[in-house]
Amino acid sequence: MKPKKPSIFKMVQSFVKESVEFVKKGAPVCSKEEYQERISICMSCEHFTEKQKCGLCGCNMQVKTGWKTSECADNPPRWNKLVLSDKEQQLLDDAAEAEKKALLEDTAEKQKRMEVAQKTSKEKEILDKIERGERSFATLKMHTAGWSKQDYNEEVHRLLKEEDDTDMSPEELADIERGKHEAALRSQLEFREKKLLERKKLDDDYKNASKK
DSSP, X not given: OOOOOOOHHHHHXXXXXXXXXXXXXXXXXXXXHHHHHHHHHHHTSTTBOTTSBBTTTOXXXXXHTTBTTXXXXXXXXXXXXXXXXXHHHHHHHHHHHHHHHHHHHXXXXXXXXXXXXXXXXXXXXXXXXXXTTOOSTTTHHHHTTTOOHHHHHHHHXXXXXXXXXXXXXXXXXXXXXXXXXXXXXHHHHHHXXXXXXXXXXXXXXXXXXXXX
16 A cells, blocks of 8 residues: 655655754765665655655655765665764864854954944044044044143143033042043043933933823
């Protein structure tokens, strides 16, 4: 009695199982001689269909017979899995490791190029601002390039004086005069960030109140 043709679900399940095993073992393929021997057996089998598929498992036998990890679905099997030699397994392991290393290096290189592109884009944006005559804390590092320390300190002091929301203590202003601009600038930036958060909260509260 001719066996019932496998369902689509069973064929997909069988192919996925074979594929997972094939990849897991490093994708070992048969030699030309091994493939010819297997496909010849299949072609003489009553379960071999006109579409080059097995009537038992539903797999495409032109593909399946080329995988060393595959085995005939008949009971008993008409051909078996092929055991890899130590040398073959080592070659596959080395190839897998090399591919993994290349992938990591490629990912790192892409990340590096992305960071360079972002930095270049940011620098271009700042240069455009400088060309338009803008002088702010956003452009400070670039528009003061080559300046003396004294000129730099004076520029920082000038920018702080121009800010409407500047609320610096006498001690912080004294730090500016003594050249300790980094600490004073950091303090000022923290102050601005705090004010922005407060403004955002007020806006959110206003919006929520308006909805009620």
